[in-house]
Every structure is written in C-alpha cells, then in structure tokens.
Amino acid sequence: MTVDLVVVGCGGHGREVVTIVRAVNEAAGRPVWRLRGVVDDRPGEVNLKRLQRLDVPFLGGVDHLRDAPPDVHHVIGIGDPRVRRAVGRRLDAYATPAASLVHPDATIGPDTRYGPGFVAFAGARVTTNVVIGRHVHLNQNAAVGHDSTLADYVSVNPLAAVSGDCHLAEGVLIGTTAAVLQGLRVGRDSTVGAGACVVRDVPDQVVVKGVPAR
Ligand SMILES: CC(C)(COP(=O)(O)OP(=O)(O)OC[C@H]1O[C@@H](n2cnc3c(N)ncnc32)[C@H](O)[C@@H]1OP(=O)(O)O)[C@@H](O)C(=O)NCCC(=O)NCCS
Incomplete structure (x- = not known):
C-alpha cells in the first residue's frame, strides 16, 4: 500500500x-x-x-x-x-x-517503541528497551543507549551520544556531538550545547554547554 x-x-x-x-x-x-x-x-x-x-x-x-x-x-x-x-x-x-520515518541506514533495536512523527536519520542508532515519544528526531549518526526514555519533541543532533538509562524530558535539544553520561536526566525544554559533556542532571528550561556541561 x-x-x-x-x-x-x-x-x-x-x-x-x-x-x-x-x-x-x-x-x-x-x-x-x-x-x-x-x-x-x-x-x-x-x-x-x-x-x-x-x-x-x-x-x-x-x-x-x-x-x-x-x-x-x-x-x-x-x-x-x-x-x-x-x-x-x-x-x-x-x-x-x-x-514515522526510519532511514534504511538507521538501526532501531529490539524492545524499543517510538511514537508517531518519529524520524531516524541515516546512521542513527538505538539499542534496546528505549522508549521514544511523539515527533522525536534522531539526526545523522546520533546514538541512544539501552533503557533510555526520550519524551515527545526531543531532538538529538548529529553525532550526539545519549548513554544508557538516560531520561530526556519533552522538548530537549541535544546539540551536535554532545554526550550525556549514563543514568542522567535532562529537564524539559533544556538545551545541551554542541560538543558538551553532561555529567550531572540538567534542570528544566536551561542551556548547558562545555565539558563538563554547566
Ligand atoms: C549552546 C547554544 C545553545 C548557545 O546558544 P546561544 O545562547 O545563542 O549562545 P551564543 O551564540 O550567544 O554564545 C554565548 C556564549 O557561549 C559560547 N558558546 C556557544 N555555543 C557553545 C558551545 N556549544 N559550547 C561552548 N561554548 C559555546 C559562545 O562562544 C559565547 O561565548 P562568549 O560569551 O564567551 O562570547 C548553541 O551555541 C549550541 O551549541 N546549539 C546547538 C547547535 C547544534 O547542535 N547545531 C546542529 C544543528 S543540526
């Protein structure tokens, strides 16, 4: 069809x-x-x-x-x-x-769910037991590790890495090449700058950048 x-x-x-x-x-x-x-x-x-x-x-x-x-x-x-x-x-x-669109060169692992409007660009990688909300975009070569949750309207920009067991709240933007270390939470509508390394939880509605991100 x-x-x-x-x-x-x-x-x-x-x-x-x-x-x-x-x-x-x-x-x-x-x-x-x-x-x-x-x-x-x-x-x-x-x-x-x-x-x-x-x-x-x-x-x-x-x-x-x-x-x-x-x-x-x-x-x-x-x-x-x-x-x-x-x-x-x-x-x-x-x-x-x-x-929802998944580029043929993206990989979405088993025991993973995603909502309507989800877009996985070429090279995006999602491993296992990941819950992805509505209208989430994983840009080119973005990686999302096991047991993570990405709420509605999250964007993970090119080459960014979200480690295992992370929670990205609604409207979060993870900038290009940024890393979020395992088990951390990024709060609603917050932005992680390009190249940042998030080493502790990020509150709602803030911009963090740098290594370590603050
Ligand atoms: C972090 C970010 C949100 C800040 O945006 P902003 O508030 O408009 O910041 P500005 O451009 O006004 O810069 C403010 C300061 O932060 C610095 N800065 C900006 N982005 C930075 C970053 N990613 N890492 C470190 N420092 C950064 C600027 O050099 C400037 O420093 P100064 O005050 O010493 O001159 C933005 O720069 C960013 O990284 N966005 C993600 C972009 C991205 O992923 N693009 C890919 C699209 S596919």
Missing part, C-alpha cells in the same frame, strides 16, 4: 526529511510513501528554489493540511524541538495522522 505524505517545513531539515522519504521508498523497492509535497508558512525564496531542484512541489502554508483527508499523513521537518512542538500542536487539531 502506498500512503500519501506531506512534509512540514522546507528548510534544510525538512529537505533532509524529503531525502529520507526517498531512501525508504528506494530500500523497499516500491513507493511506501507518495510524497505530495512540502508545506511551510514562511518559506524563504532560496529554500523554495532548493525544493524545486529536488523536484518536490510546494503546497502552501501549514493550513493546507487542515482540509486534507485523514489518509494524508504528515511528518514535521523542523529541527528546533520547540518550534516542532508548536506546529505539532496545530496539526493535532487536524485529521492528518503523523507518519
């Missing part, structure tokens, strides 16, 4: 999501997803041109999905977890269901 899909966001992250859709179809040897196009409320001229070069139609603003039939799925291609959450809440009011 082929399912209609709309990507939300025509920035770099959204266009990377487009490439994942294509990779999934290619690996399956059949059109798992029929990409109808991309929506964006404020598309920049440059990004519209880039989208055109990918040969993907631009469909208009996010409200394009308001009247879409319930068999048209969406996936949010926005890297910032809090912007993704704001858009996700809007979309929750519409009939369109969220699709």
